[in-house]
Amino acid sequence: MCEQYQRALKHFLRCPVSVDDSQALDLAIETVGSAKDEVLTHQLIDFLMGEADGIPKDAKYLFRLYMALNQYREAARTAVIIAREEQIAGNYRNGHDVLFSMCRELHKQKIKIPAEMANNLMILHSYILVKMHVKKGDHLKGARMLIRVANNISKFPSHVVPILTSTVIECHRSGLRNSSFSYAAMLMRPEYRNKIDAKYKKKIEAIVRKPDKSEQDETTSPCPYCKTELEDTELTCHDCKNSIPFCIVTGRHMIKDNWTVCPECDFPALYSEFKTLLEDDEICPMCSERIKPGSLKKIENVKPYLSPEETEEQ
Ligand SMILES: [Zn+2]
Ligand SMILES: [Zn+2]
Structure with missing residues:
Protein backbone atom coordinates (compact mmCIF):
# COMPACT_ATOMS: atom_id res chain seq x y z
CA MET A 1 0.00 0.00 0.00
CA CYS A 2 2.90 2.43 0.62
CA GLU A 3 4.50 1.46 -2.69
CA GLN A 4 7.33 -0.58 -1.24
CA TYR A 5 6.73 -3.17 -3.91
CA GLN A 6 10.01 -5.02 -3.57
CA ARG A 7 9.55 -5.66 0.14
CA ALA A 8 5.90 -6.56 -0.33
CA LEU A 9 6.70 -9.10 -3.04
CA LYS A 10 9.43 -10.66 -0.91
CA HIS A 11 6.94 -11.24 1.90
CA PHE A 12 4.17 -12.52 -0.34
CA LEU A 13 6.50 -15.07 -1.92
CA ARG A 14 7.40 -16.36 1.54
CA CYS A 15 3.80 -17.33 2.26
CA PRO A 16 2.97 -21.01 1.84
CA VAL A 17 1.23 -21.67 -1.50
CA SER A 18 -1.91 -23.77 -1.15
CA VAL A 19 -2.95 -26.11 -3.92
CA ASP A 20 -6.29 -24.56 -4.90
CA ASP A 21 -6.04 -20.86 -4.45
CA SER A 22 -3.47 -18.63 -2.97
CA GLN A 23 -4.41 -15.18 -1.79
CA ALA A 24 -0.72 -14.41 -1.30
CA LEU A 25 -0.02 -15.14 -4.98
CA ASP A 26 -2.95 -13.02 -6.12
CA LEU A 27 -1.61 -10.15 -4.01
CA ALA A 28 1.91 -10.74 -5.37
CA ILE A 29 0.45 -10.42 -8.89
CA GLU A 30 -1.34 -7.23 -7.91
CA THR A 31 1.92 -5.88 -6.45
CA VAL A 32 3.87 -6.55 -9.63
CA GLY A 33 1.00 -5.16 -11.71
CA SER A 34 1.20 -1.85 -9.84
CA ALA A 35 5.01 -1.74 -9.63
CA LYS A 36 5.58 -2.01 -13.42
CA ASP A 37 9.15 -2.96 -12.64
CA GLU A 38 10.94 -5.44 -14.86
CA VAL A 39 13.12 -6.94 -12.14
CA LEU A 40 10.12 -7.64 -9.92
CA THR A 41 8.14 -9.05 -12.86
CA HIS A 42 10.91 -11.52 -13.65
CA GLN A 43 11.28 -12.46 -10.02
CA LEU A 44 7.59 -13.39 -9.88
CA ILE A 45 7.65 -15.22 -13.24
CA ASP A 46 10.63 -17.28 -12.01
CA PHE A 47 8.71 -18.08 -8.85
CA LEU A 48 5.59 -19.13 -10.81
CA MET A 49 7.65 -21.30 -13.16
CA GLY A 50 9.11 -23.06 -10.12
CA GLU A 51 12.70 -21.87 -10.63
CA ALA A 52 12.95 -20.89 -6.95
CA ASP A 53 11.56 -24.02 -5.26
CA GLY A 54 11.31 -26.57 -8.07
CA ILE A 55 7.48 -26.52 -7.96
CA PRO A 56 5.77 -24.87 -10.97
CA LYS A 57 2.61 -23.11 -9.81
CA ASP A 58 -0.78 -23.47 -11.49
CA ALA A 59 -0.74 -21.78 -14.91
CA LYS A 60 -3.72 -19.62 -13.97
CA TYR A 61 -1.40 -17.39 -11.89
CA LEU A 62 0.86 -16.78 -14.87
CA PHE A 63 -2.25 -15.93 -16.89
CA ARG A 64 -3.46 -13.47 -14.24
CA LEU A 65 0.00 -11.89 -14.07
CA TYR A 66 0.10 -11.24 -17.83
CA MET A 67 -3.40 -9.81 -17.70
CA ALA A 68 -2.38 -7.52 -14.79
CA LEU A 69 0.57 -6.33 -16.88
CA ASN A 70 -1.67 -5.83 -19.97
CA GLN A 71 0.51 -8.33 -21.85
CA TYR A 72 -2.39 -9.86 -23.75
CA ARG A 73 -0.40 -11.94 -26.22
CA GLU A 74 1.47 -13.73 -23.44
CA ALA A 75 -1.80 -14.09 -21.55
CA ALA A 76 -3.35 -15.65 -24.66
CA ARG A 77 -0.51 -18.13 -24.99
CA THR A 78 -0.94 -19.09 -21.34
CA ALA A 79 -4.71 -19.41 -21.76
CA VAL A 80 -4.19 -21.94 -24.57
CA ILE A 81 -1.97 -24.00 -22.25
CA ILE A 82 -4.47 -23.85 -19.37
CA ALA A 83 -7.36 -24.80 -21.66
CA ARG A 84 -5.36 -27.72 -23.07
CA GLU A 85 -4.75 -29.04 -19.54
CA GLU A 86 -8.44 -28.74 -18.69
CA GLN A 87 -9.31 -30.51 -21.93
CA ILE A 88 -6.89 -33.38 -21.31
CA ALA A 89 -8.39 -33.81 -17.83
CA GLY A 90 -11.87 -33.98 -19.39
CA ASN A 91 -13.06 -30.62 -18.02
CA TYR A 92 -14.45 -29.44 -21.36
CA ARG A 93 -16.70 -26.70 -19.98
CA ASN A 94 -13.77 -25.14 -18.06
CA GLY A 95 -11.50 -25.31 -21.10
CA HIS A 96 -14.24 -23.74 -23.20
CA ASP A 97 -14.79 -20.92 -20.72
CA VAL A 98 -11.08 -20.10 -20.39
CA LEU A 99 -10.75 -19.78 -24.17
CA PHE A 100 -14.01 -17.89 -24.49
CA SER A 101 -13.06 -15.23 -21.92
CA MET A 102 -9.63 -14.89 -23.50
CA CYS A 103 -11.12 -14.41 -26.99
CA ARG A 104 -13.47 -11.82 -25.56
CA GLU A 105 -10.61 -9.95 -23.86
CA LEU A 106 -8.47 -9.97 -27.03
CA HIS A 107 -11.47 -8.77 -29.04
CA LYS A 108 -11.94 -5.89 -26.57
CA GLN A 109 -8.26 -4.97 -26.92
CA LYS A 110 -8.62 -5.22 -30.73
CA ILE A 111 -5.94 -7.93 -30.90
CA LYS A 112 -6.34 -10.63 -33.55
CA ILE A 113 -7.32 -13.95 -32.00
CA PRO A 114 -4.59 -16.55 -32.68
CA ALA A 115 -5.74 -19.30 -35.06
CA GLU A 116 -4.93 -22.11 -32.60
CA MET A 117 -7.07 -20.48 -29.92
CA ALA A 118 -10.01 -19.91 -32.27
CA ASN A 119 -9.79 -23.49 -33.51
CA ASN A 120 -9.64 -25.01 -30.02
CA LEU A 121 -12.62 -22.96 -28.92
CA MET A 122 -14.55 -24.08 -32.01
CA ILE A 123 -13.88 -27.77 -31.24
CA LEU A 124 -14.81 -27.44 -27.55
CA HIS A 125 -17.91 -25.48 -28.47
CA SER A 126 -18.93 -28.22 -30.93
CA TYR A 127 -18.70 -30.71 -28.08
CA ILE A 128 -20.98 -28.54 -25.93
CA LEU A 129 -23.45 -28.23 -28.83
CA VAL A 130 -23.72 -32.04 -29.08
CA LYS A 131 -25.29 -32.18 -25.63
CA MET A 132 -27.64 -29.31 -26.41
CA HIS A 133 -28.91 -30.76 -29.69
CA VAL A 134 -29.31 -34.31 -28.42
CA LYS A 135 -31.24 -33.04 -25.39
CA LYS A 136 -33.58 -31.18 -27.74
CA LYS A 210 -23.41 -55.69 -41.62
CA PRO A 211 -22.04 -52.56 -43.25
CA ASP A 212 -24.79 -50.24 -44.46
CA LYS A 213 -23.14 -47.45 -46.39
CA SER A 214 -26.23 -45.46 -47.30
CA GLU A 215 -25.87 -41.84 -46.39
CA GLN A 216 -27.37 -38.69 -47.84
CA ASP A 217 -24.97 -35.92 -48.75
CA GLU A 218 -24.93 -33.07 -46.29
CA THR A 219 -26.95 -30.02 -47.36
CA THR A 220 -24.95 -27.07 -48.63
CA SER A 221 -25.01 -23.29 -48.29
CA PRO A 222 -22.91 -20.50 -49.83
CA CYS A 223 -19.50 -19.36 -48.54
CA PRO A 224 -19.93 -15.80 -47.17
CA TYR A 225 -16.72 -14.73 -48.93
CA CYS A 226 -17.05 -16.16 -52.44
CA LYS A 227 -20.55 -17.75 -52.61
CA THR A 228 -19.21 -21.23 -53.45
CA GLU A 229 -21.64 -23.88 -52.17
CA LEU A 230 -20.13 -25.66 -49.15
CA GLU A 231 -21.42 -28.41 -46.89
CA ASP A 232 -23.14 -26.77 -43.92
CA THR A 233 -20.58 -27.82 -41.32
CA GLU A 234 -17.52 -27.09 -43.51
CA LEU A 235 -15.61 -24.19 -41.95
CA THR A 236 -12.85 -23.75 -44.53
CA CYS A 237 -13.79 -22.82 -48.08
CA HIS A 238 -12.05 -25.10 -50.58
CA ASP A 239 -12.37 -22.42 -53.22
CA CYS A 240 -11.24 -19.13 -51.63
CA LYS A 241 -9.39 -20.89 -48.75
CA ASN A 242 -10.83 -18.56 -46.12
CA SER A 243 -11.84 -19.89 -42.74
CA ILE A 244 -15.46 -19.03 -42.09
CA PRO A 245 -16.85 -18.01 -38.67
CA PHE A 246 -19.05 -20.70 -37.12
CA CYS A 247 -22.60 -20.28 -35.83
CA ILE A 248 -22.65 -20.61 -32.03
CA VAL A 249 -26.06 -22.34 -32.17
CA THR A 250 -25.55 -24.99 -34.87
CA GLY A 251 -21.77 -25.14 -35.35
CA ARG A 252 -22.35 -24.64 -39.08
CA HIS A 253 -20.54 -22.06 -41.19
CA MET A 254 -22.11 -18.60 -41.25
CA ILE A 255 -24.24 -17.43 -44.19
CA LYS A 256 -24.26 -13.82 -45.34
CA ASP A 257 -28.01 -13.21 -45.46
CA ASN A 258 -28.88 -14.99 -42.22
CA TRP A 259 -26.48 -13.24 -39.87
CA THR A 260 -26.89 -12.08 -36.28
CA VAL A 261 -24.64 -11.81 -33.25
CA CYS A 262 -25.26 -12.50 -29.58
CA PRO A 263 -26.09 -9.11 -28.00
CA GLU A 264 -23.95 -10.07 -24.99
CA CYS A 265 -20.82 -11.72 -26.40
CA ASP A 266 -20.90 -10.55 -30.04
CA PHE A 267 -20.21 -14.08 -31.38
CA PRO A 268 -22.04 -14.76 -34.67
CA ALA A 269 -25.04 -17.04 -35.10
CA LEU A 270 -27.43 -17.89 -37.92
CA TYR A 271 -30.31 -15.50 -37.26
CA SER A 272 -33.13 -18.00 -37.87
CA GLU A 273 -31.47 -20.67 -35.70
CA PHE A 274 -30.72 -18.37 -32.77
CA LYS A 275 -34.26 -17.01 -32.88
CA THR A 276 -35.74 -20.52 -32.74
CA LEU A 277 -33.39 -21.51 -29.92
CA LEU A 278 -34.38 -18.52 -27.79
CA GLU A 279 -38.06 -19.45 -28.09
CA ASP A 280 -37.60 -22.20 -25.53
CA ASP A 281 -34.28 -21.43 -23.88
CA GLU A 282 -33.17 -17.84 -23.42
CA ILE A 283 -29.50 -18.69 -22.86
CA CYS A 284 -26.63 -18.03 -25.29
CA PRO A 285 -24.73 -21.30 -25.84
CA MET A 286 -21.43 -19.40 -26.00
CA CYS A 287 -21.47 -16.90 -23.11
CA SER A 288 -24.32 -18.49 -21.10
CA GLU A 289 -25.94 -15.07 -20.59
CA ARG A 290 -29.71 -14.63 -20.65
CA ILE A 291 -30.82 -13.16 -24.00
CA LYS A 292 -34.21 -11.62 -24.71
CA PRO A 293 -35.56 -13.04 -28.00
CA GLY A 294 -36.54 -9.49 -29.10
CA SER A 295 -32.98 -8.23 -28.76
CA LEU A 296 -31.66 -10.23 -31.74
CA LYS A 297 -31.06 -8.10 -34.81
CA LYS A 298 -30.41 -9.31 -38.31
CA ILE A 299 -27.13 -7.85 -39.52
CA GLU A 300 -27.01 -6.57 -43.09
CA ASN A 301 -23.40 -5.43 -43.25
CA VAL A 302 -21.37 -8.47 -42.21
CA LYS A 303 -18.03 -7.11 -43.45
CA PRO A 304 -16.73 -6.23 -39.95
CA TYR A 305 -17.23 -9.89 -38.97
CA LEU A 306 -15.36 -11.32 -41.93
CA SER A 307 -11.59 -11.17 -41.97
CA PRO A 308 -10.11 -12.58 -45.15
CA GLU A 309 -7.03 -14.72 -44.61
CA GLU A 310 -3.94 -12.65 -43.87
CA THR A 311 -0.53 -13.56 -42.59
CA GLU A 312 -0.65 -13.48 -38.83
CA GLU A 313 1.47 -10.80 -37.26
CA GLN A 314 3.45 -11.83 -34.22
ZN1 LIG B 1 -15.17 -19.18 -50.31
ZN1 LIG C 1 -23.45 -14.85 -26.07
Whole structure:
Protein backbone atom coordinates (compact mmCIF):
# COMPACT_ATOMS: atom_id res chain seq x y z
CA MET A 1 0.00 0.00 0.00
CA CYS A 2 2.90 2.43 0.62
CA GLU A 3 4.50 1.46 -2.69
CA GLN A 4 7.33 -0.58 -1.24
CA TYR A 5 6.73 -3.17 -3.91
CA GLN A 6 10.01 -5.02 -3.57
CA ARG A 7 9.55 -5.66 0.14
CA ALA A 8 5.90 -6.56 -0.33
CA LEU A 9 6.70 -9.10 -3.04
CA LYS A 10 9.43 -10.66 -0.91
CA HIS A 11 6.94 -11.24 1.90
CA PHE A 12 4.17 -12.52 -0.34
CA LEU A 13 6.50 -15.07 -1.92
CA ARG A 14 7.40 -16.36 1.54
CA CYS A 15 3.80 -17.33 2.26
CA PRO A 16 2.97 -21.01 1.84
CA VAL A 17 1.23 -21.67 -1.50
CA SER A 18 -1.91 -23.77 -1.15
CA VAL A 19 -2.95 -26.11 -3.92
CA ASP A 20 -6.29 -24.56 -4.90
CA ASP A 21 -6.04 -20.86 -4.45
CA SER A 22 -3.47 -18.63 -2.97
CA GLN A 23 -4.41 -15.18 -1.79
CA ALA A 24 -0.72 -14.41 -1.30
CA LEU A 25 -0.02 -15.14 -4.98
CA ASP A 26 -2.95 -13.02 -6.12
CA LEU A 27 -1.61 -10.15 -4.01
CA ALA A 28 1.91 -10.74 -5.37
CA ILE A 29 0.45 -10.42 -8.89
CA GLU A 30 -1.34 -7.23 -7.91
CA THR A 31 1.92 -5.88 -6.45
CA VAL A 32 3.87 -6.55 -9.63
CA GLY A 33 1.00 -5.16 -11.71
CA SER A 34 1.20 -1.85 -9.84
CA ALA A 35 5.01 -1.74 -9.63
CA LYS A 36 5.58 -2.01 -13.42
CA ASP A 37 9.15 -2.96 -12.64
CA GLU A 38 10.94 -5.44 -14.86
CA VAL A 39 13.12 -6.94 -12.14
CA LEU A 40 10.12 -7.64 -9.92
CA THR A 41 8.14 -9.05 -12.86
CA HIS A 42 10.91 -11.52 -13.65
CA GLN A 43 11.28 -12.46 -10.02
CA LEU A 44 7.59 -13.39 -9.88
CA ILE A 45 7.65 -15.22 -13.24
CA ASP A 46 10.63 -17.28 -12.01
CA PHE A 47 8.71 -18.08 -8.85
CA LEU A 48 5.59 -19.13 -10.81
CA MET A 49 7.65 -21.30 -13.16
CA GLY A 50 9.11 -23.06 -10.12
CA GLU A 51 12.70 -21.87 -10.63
CA ALA A 52 12.95 -20.89 -6.95
CA ASP A 53 11.56 -24.02 -5.26
CA GLY A 54 11.31 -26.57 -8.07
CA ILE A 55 7.48 -26.52 -7.96
CA PRO A 56 5.77 -24.87 -10.97
CA LYS A 57 2.61 -23.11 -9.81
CA ASP A 58 -0.78 -23.47 -11.49
CA ALA A 59 -0.74 -21.78 -14.91
CA LYS A 60 -3.72 -19.62 -13.97
CA TYR A 61 -1.40 -17.39 -11.89
CA LEU A 62 0.86 -16.78 -14.87
CA PHE A 63 -2.25 -15.93 -16.89
CA ARG A 64 -3.46 -13.47 -14.24
CA LEU A 65 0.00 -11.89 -14.07
CA TYR A 66 0.10 -11.24 -17.83
CA MET A 67 -3.40 -9.81 -17.70
CA ALA A 68 -2.38 -7.52 -14.79
CA LEU A 69 0.57 -6.33 -16.88
CA ASN A 70 -1.67 -5.83 -19.97
CA GLN A 71 0.51 -8.33 -21.85
CA TYR A 72 -2.39 -9.86 -23.75
CA ARG A 73 -0.40 -11.94 -26.22
CA GLU A 74 1.47 -13.73 -23.44
CA ALA A 75 -1.80 -14.09 -21.55
CA ALA A 76 -3.35 -15.65 -24.66
CA ARG A 77 -0.51 -18.13 -24.99
CA THR A 78 -0.94 -19.09 -21.34
CA ALA A 79 -4.71 -19.41 -21.76
CA VAL A 80 -4.19 -21.94 -24.57
CA ILE A 81 -1.97 -24.00 -22.25
CA ILE A 82 -4.47 -23.85 -19.37
CA ALA A 83 -7.36 -24.80 -21.66
CA ARG A 84 -5.36 -27.72 -23.07
CA GLU A 85 -4.75 -29.04 -19.54
CA GLU A 86 -8.44 -28.74 -18.69
CA GLN A 87 -9.31 -30.51 -21.93
CA ILE A 88 -6.89 -33.38 -21.31
CA ALA A 89 -8.39 -33.81 -17.83
CA GLY A 90 -11.87 -33.98 -19.39
CA ASN A 91 -13.06 -30.62 -18.02
CA TYR A 92 -14.45 -29.44 -21.36
CA ARG A 93 -16.70 -26.70 -19.98
CA ASN A 94 -13.77 -25.14 -18.06
CA GLY A 95 -11.50 -25.31 -21.10
CA HIS A 96 -14.24 -23.74 -23.20
CA ASP A 97 -14.79 -20.92 -20.72
CA VAL A 98 -11.08 -20.10 -20.39
CA LEU A 99 -10.75 -19.78 -24.17
CA PHE A 100 -14.01 -17.89 -24.49
CA SER A 101 -13.06 -15.23 -21.92
CA MET A 102 -9.63 -14.89 -23.50
CA CYS A 103 -11.12 -14.41 -26.99
CA ARG A 104 -13.47 -11.82 -25.56
CA GLU A 105 -10.61 -9.95 -23.86
CA LEU A 106 -8.47 -9.97 -27.03
CA HIS A 107 -11.47 -8.77 -29.04
CA LYS A 108 -11.94 -5.89 -26.57
CA GLN A 109 -8.26 -4.97 -26.92
CA LYS A 110 -8.62 -5.22 -30.73
CA ILE A 111 -5.94 -7.93 -30.90
CA LYS A 112 -6.34 -10.63 -33.55
CA ILE A 113 -7.32 -13.95 -32.00
CA PRO A 114 -4.59 -16.55 -32.68
CA ALA A 115 -5.74 -19.30 -35.06
CA GLU A 116 -4.93 -22.11 -32.60
CA MET A 117 -7.07 -20.48 -29.92
CA ALA A 118 -10.01 -19.91 -32.27
CA ASN A 119 -9.79 -23.49 -33.51
CA ASN A 120 -9.64 -25.01 -30.02
CA LEU A 121 -12.62 -22.96 -28.92
CA MET A 122 -14.55 -24.08 -32.01
CA ILE A 123 -13.88 -27.77 -31.24
CA LEU A 124 -14.81 -27.44 -27.55
CA HIS A 125 -17.91 -25.48 -28.47
CA SER A 126 -18.93 -28.22 -30.93
CA TYR A 127 -18.70 -30.71 -28.08
CA ILE A 128 -20.98 -28.54 -25.93
CA LEU A 129 -23.45 -28.23 -28.83
CA VAL A 130 -23.72 -32.04 -29.08
CA LYS A 131 -25.29 -32.18 -25.63
CA MET A 132 -27.64 -29.31 -26.41
CA HIS A 133 -28.91 -30.76 -29.69
CA VAL A 134 -29.31 -34.31 -28.42
CA LYS A 135 -31.24 -33.04 -25.39
CA LYS A 136 -33.58 -31.18 -27.74
CA GLY A 137 -34.02 -34.30 -29.85
CA ASP A 138 -32.26 -32.81 -32.90
CA HIS A 139 -30.15 -35.89 -33.53
CA LEU A 140 -28.90 -34.93 -36.99
CA LYS A 141 -27.38 -31.68 -35.72
CA GLY A 142 -25.93 -33.60 -32.77
CA ALA A 143 -24.48 -36.25 -35.09
CA ARG A 144 -22.80 -33.64 -37.31
CA MET A 145 -21.12 -32.06 -34.29
CA LEU A 146 -20.08 -35.48 -32.99
CA ILE A 147 -18.41 -36.21 -36.34
CA ARG A 148 -16.40 -32.99 -35.94
CA VAL A 149 -15.44 -33.91 -32.37
CA ALA A 150 -14.59 -37.51 -33.37
CA ASN A 151 -12.34 -36.19 -36.14
CA ASN A 152 -10.41 -34.38 -33.41
CA ILE A 153 -10.58 -37.24 -30.92
CA SER A 154 -6.91 -36.88 -29.87
CA LYS A 155 -7.99 -33.66 -28.12
CA PHE A 156 -10.36 -35.65 -25.88
CA PRO A 157 -8.05 -38.36 -24.48
CA SER A 158 -10.12 -38.94 -21.32
CA HIS A 159 -13.26 -39.88 -23.25
CA VAL A 160 -12.20 -41.50 -26.53
CA VAL A 161 -14.45 -44.56 -26.28
CA PRO A 162 -17.59 -42.83 -24.92
CA ILE A 163 -17.34 -40.09 -27.59
CA LEU A 164 -16.80 -42.56 -30.46
CA THR A 165 -19.68 -44.66 -29.08
CA SER A 166 -22.04 -41.67 -29.07
CA THR A 167 -20.89 -40.82 -32.59
CA VAL A 168 -21.78 -44.32 -33.82
CA ILE A 169 -25.16 -44.28 -32.09
CA GLU A 170 -26.20 -40.75 -33.05
CA CYS A 171 -25.06 -41.15 -36.68
CA HIS A 172 -26.92 -44.44 -36.96
CA ARG A 173 -30.03 -42.88 -35.51
CA SER A 174 -29.98 -39.94 -37.93
CA GLY A 175 -29.41 -42.04 -41.03
CA LEU A 176 -25.69 -41.27 -41.44
CA ARG A 177 -25.04 -44.97 -41.83
CA ASN A 178 -21.69 -44.75 -43.56
CA SER A 179 -20.24 -42.47 -40.87
CA SER A 180 -21.74 -44.69 -38.19
CA PHE A 181 -19.99 -47.67 -39.78
CA SER A 182 -16.56 -45.98 -39.97
CA TYR A 183 -16.53 -44.94 -36.31
CA ALA A 184 -17.84 -48.36 -35.28
CA ALA A 185 -14.94 -49.93 -37.17
CA MET A 186 -12.58 -47.61 -35.31
CA LEU A 187 -14.04 -48.83 -32.00
CA MET A 188 -13.22 -52.42 -32.94
CA ARG A 189 -9.50 -51.68 -32.54
CA PRO A 190 -8.09 -53.83 -29.75
CA GLU A 191 -7.22 -50.82 -27.56
CA TYR A 192 -10.87 -49.64 -27.55
CA ARG A 193 -12.94 -52.78 -28.02
CA ASN A 194 -12.90 -53.97 -24.43
CA LYS A 195 -13.73 -50.55 -23.09
CA ILE A 196 -17.06 -50.23 -24.91
CA ASP A 197 -20.03 -49.94 -22.56
CA ALA A 198 -21.76 -53.35 -22.41
CA LYS A 199 -25.05 -51.60 -23.21
CA TYR A 200 -23.86 -50.69 -26.72
CA LYS A 201 -21.39 -53.44 -27.51
CA LYS A 202 -23.77 -55.77 -29.37
CA LYS A 203 -25.27 -52.95 -31.41
CA ILE A 204 -21.87 -51.62 -32.45
CA GLU A 205 -20.62 -55.08 -33.41
CA ALA A 206 -23.75 -55.56 -35.51
CA ILE A 207 -23.12 -52.27 -37.32
CA VAL A 208 -19.61 -53.42 -38.22
CA ARG A 209 -20.71 -56.89 -39.26
CA LYS A 210 -23.41 -55.69 -41.62
CA PRO A 211 -22.04 -52.56 -43.25
CA ASP A 212 -24.79 -50.24 -44.46
CA LYS A 213 -23.14 -47.45 -46.39
CA SER A 214 -26.23 -45.46 -47.30
CA GLU A 215 -25.87 -41.84 -46.39
CA GLN A 216 -27.37 -38.69 -47.84
CA ASP A 217 -24.97 -35.92 -48.75
CA GLU A 218 -24.93 -33.07 -46.29
CA THR A 219 -26.95 -30.02 -47.36
CA THR A 220 -24.95 -27.07 -48.63
CA SER A 221 -25.01 -23.29 -48.29
CA PRO A 222 -22.91 -20.50 -49.83
CA CYS A 223 -19.50 -19.36 -48.54
CA PRO A 224 -19.93 -15.80 -47.17
CA TYR A 225 -16.72 -14.73 -48.93
CA CYS A 226 -17.05 -16.16 -52.44
CA LYS A 227 -20.55 -17.75 -52.61
CA THR A 228 -19.21 -21.23 -53.45
CA GLU A 229 -21.64 -23.88 -52.17
CA LEU A 230 -20.13 -25.66 -49.15
CA GLU A 231 -21.42 -28.41 -46.89
CA ASP A 232 -23.14 -26.77 -43.92
CA THR A 233 -20.58 -27.82 -41.32
CA GLU A 234 -17.52 -27.09 -43.51
CA LEU A 235 -15.61 -24.19 -41.95
CA THR A 236 -12.85 -23.75 -44.53
CA CYS A 237 -13.79 -22.82 -48.08
CA HIS A 238 -12.05 -25.10 -50.58
CA ASP A 239 -12.37 -22.42 -53.22
CA CYS A 240 -11.24 -19.13 -51.63
CA LYS A 241 -9.39 -20.89 -48.75
CA ASN A 242 -10.83 -18.56 -46.12
CA SER A 243 -11.84 -19.89 -42.74
CA ILE A 244 -15.46 -19.03 -42.09
CA PRO A 245 -16.85 -18.01 -38.67
CA PHE A 246 -19.05 -20.70 -37.12
CA CYS A 247 -22.60 -20.28 -35.83
CA ILE A 248 -22.65 -20.61 -32.03
CA VAL A 249 -26.06 -22.34 -32.17
CA THR A 250 -25.55 -24.99 -34.87
CA GLY A 251 -21.77 -25.14 -35.35
CA ARG A 252 -22.35 -24.64 -39.08
CA HIS A 253 -20.54 -22.06 -41.19
CA MET A 254 -22.11 -18.60 -41.25
CA ILE A 255 -24.24 -17.43 -44.19
CA LYS A 256 -24.26 -13.82 -45.34
CA ASP A 257 -28.01 -13.21 -45.46
CA ASN A 258 -28.88 -14.99 -42.22
CA TRP A 259 -26.48 -13.24 -39.87
CA THR A 260 -26.89 -12.08 -36.28
CA VAL A 261 -24.64 -11.81 -33.25
CA CYS A 262 -25.26 -12.50 -29.58
CA PRO A 263 -26.09 -9.11 -28.00
CA GLU A 264 -23.95 -10.07 -24.99
CA CYS A 265 -20.82 -11.72 -26.40
CA ASP A 266 -20.90 -10.55 -30.04
CA PHE A 267 -20.21 -14.08 -31.38
CA PRO A 268 -22.04 -14.76 -34.67
CA ALA A 269 -25.04 -17.04 -35.10
CA LEU A 270 -27.43 -17.89 -37.92
CA TYR A 271 -30.31 -15.50 -37.26
CA SER A 272 -33.13 -18.00 -37.87
CA GLU A 273 -31.47 -20.67 -35.70
CA PHE A 274 -30.72 -18.37 -32.77
CA LYS A 275 -34.26 -17.01 -32.88
CA THR A 276 -35.74 -20.52 -32.74
CA LEU A 277 -33.39 -21.51 -29.92
CA LEU A 278 -34.38 -18.52 -27.79
CA GLU A 279 -38.06 -19.45 -28.09
CA ASP A 280 -37.60 -22.20 -25.53
CA ASP A 281 -34.28 -21.43 -23.88
CA GLU A 282 -33.17 -17.84 -23.42
CA ILE A 283 -29.50 -18.69 -22.86
CA CYS A 284 -26.63 -18.03 -25.29
CA PRO A 285 -24.73 -21.30 -25.84
CA MET A 286 -21.43 -19.40 -26.00
CA CYS A 287 -21.47 -16.90 -23.11
CA SER A 288 -24.32 -18.49 -21.10
CA GLU A 289 -25.94 -15.07 -20.59
CA ARG A 290 -29.71 -14.63 -20.65
CA ILE A 291 -30.82 -13.16 -24.00
CA LYS A 292 -34.21 -11.62 -24.71
CA PRO A 293 -35.56 -13.04 -28.00
CA GLY A 294 -36.54 -9.49 -29.10
CA SER A 295 -32.98 -8.23 -28.76
CA LEU A 296 -31.66 -10.23 -31.74
CA LYS A 297 -31.06 -8.10 -34.81
CA LYS A 298 -30.41 -9.31 -38.31
CA ILE A 299 -27.13 -7.85 -39.52
CA GLU A 300 -27.01 -6.57 -43.09
CA ASN A 301 -23.40 -5.43 -43.25
CA VAL A 302 -21.37 -8.47 -42.21
CA LYS A 303 -18.03 -7.11 -43.45
CA PRO A 304 -16.73 -6.23 -39.95
CA TYR A 305 -17.23 -9.89 -38.97
CA LEU A 306 -15.36 -11.32 -41.93
CA SER A 307 -11.59 -11.17 -41.97
CA PRO A 308 -10.11 -12.58 -45.15
CA GLU A 309 -7.03 -14.72 -44.61
CA GLU A 310 -3.94 -12.65 -43.87
CA THR A 311 -0.53 -13.56 -42.59
CA GLU A 312 -0.65 -13.48 -38.83
CA GLU A 313 1.47 -10.80 -37.26
CA GLN A 314 3.45 -11.83 -34.22
ZN1 LIG B 1 -15.17 -19.18 -50.31
ZN1 LIG C 1 -23.45 -14.85 -26.07
